[in-house]
Amino acid sequence: MDQEEELVRRTAETGDATRRTRLANERTYLAWWRTGLTTLTVALAAARVVPEISDSTVQWPYTVVGAVFALLGVICIGYGERRRASVARAVRQGEFVDADPRLMLGLTVVGVLLGLALLVLIVLAP
Numbered sequence: 001m002d003q004e005e006e007l008v009r010r011t012a013e014t015g016d017a018t019r020r021t022r023l024a025n026e027r028t029y030l031a032w033w034r035t036g037l038t039t040l041t042v043a044l045a046a047a048r049v050v051p052e053i054s055d056s057t058v059q060w061p062y063t064v065v066g067a068v069f070a071l072l073g074v075i076c077i078g079y080g081e082r083r084r085a086s087v088a089r090a091v092r093q094g095e096f097v098d099a100d101p102r103l104m105l106g107l108t109v110v111g112v113l114l115g116l117a118l119l120v121l122i123v124l125a126p
Contacts, residue, residue, distance in 0.1 A: 032080025
């Protein structure tokens with residue numbers, strides 16, 4: 001294989017890798033949206049549906065948990081767009097960008113706390 005053919009082959013491989021990376025970025029963006037929408041659905045269920053069907057006399061804990069779930073859903077959707085844009089920019093520049101470790105830790109902590117709050121509501125619900 002001569003140098004020109006090798007250059008054409010490498011250029012095609014680079015283009016394919018860039019295309020795959022862009023498509024993966026799009027799938028990840030949509031996953032952030034799915035997560036956000038699911039979390040918003042959980043928020044609605046936790047704050048309104050569960051207390052209604054459980055005939056709970058105390059509403060506020062469910063409302064608080066539902067509101068935090070709603071906030072988490074909005075953050076997921078917003079961060080998904082921010083992440084999509086930063087990865088797209090990095091791909092155009094031939095670079096790599098990590099997810100913000102502070103935000104990932106924050107989302108993890110909030111998720112664990114929400115899970116524990118739901119566990120408390122399940123166990124202690126009147």
